[in-house]
Amino acid sequence: MNSNTEQWQVSKSAVASEKGVVASQHWLAARAGAAMLDAGGNAVDAAVACAMALNAVEPWMCGLGGSGYIVIWLAEEQRCRVIDFQGMLPAEIDLDDYPLDPHVPDSIMGFPGVVGRQNVVGYRSITVPGAVRGLTDALSRYGTLGLDTVLSPA
Secondary structure, X not given: OOOOOOOOOOOOOOOOOOOOOOOOOOHHHHHHHHHHHHOOXXXXXXXXHHHHHHHHHOOOOOOOOOXXXXXXXXXXXXXXXXEEEOXXXXXXXXXXXXXXXXXOOOOOOOOOOEHHHOOXXXXXXXXXXXXXXXXXXXXXXXXXXXXXXXXXXX
């Protein structure tokens, strides 16, 4: 190895639970989810605890000001439920203020090009966050543990 070469090693800590599996980017978040399973909670309790813990341990990647989706399999009903908690546009927004421009490339998220790229850059690109409502909605509808219990590891 010379001075122009870097060597990287990536490893992750594992968290074990007798009640199920929780996968996460950060081991502390996985531990929070596993704790919910150990406390008798279900997969939704574990997922919400894991997500909320990620807000604490990796706020630059997962924040309360974010948005997302949660997909829940209801085994007894043999059905899938999805809760969409993507950010919402502010109520007073005027879509005419975001004229399309065919000369502006689409965003990396697939949004069409807009004059000044104002739909992806700057204060006019921000939506009302949905993470807290979406995760607490999932917990209240499909979880088995209380919010205080699920949030306690975070």
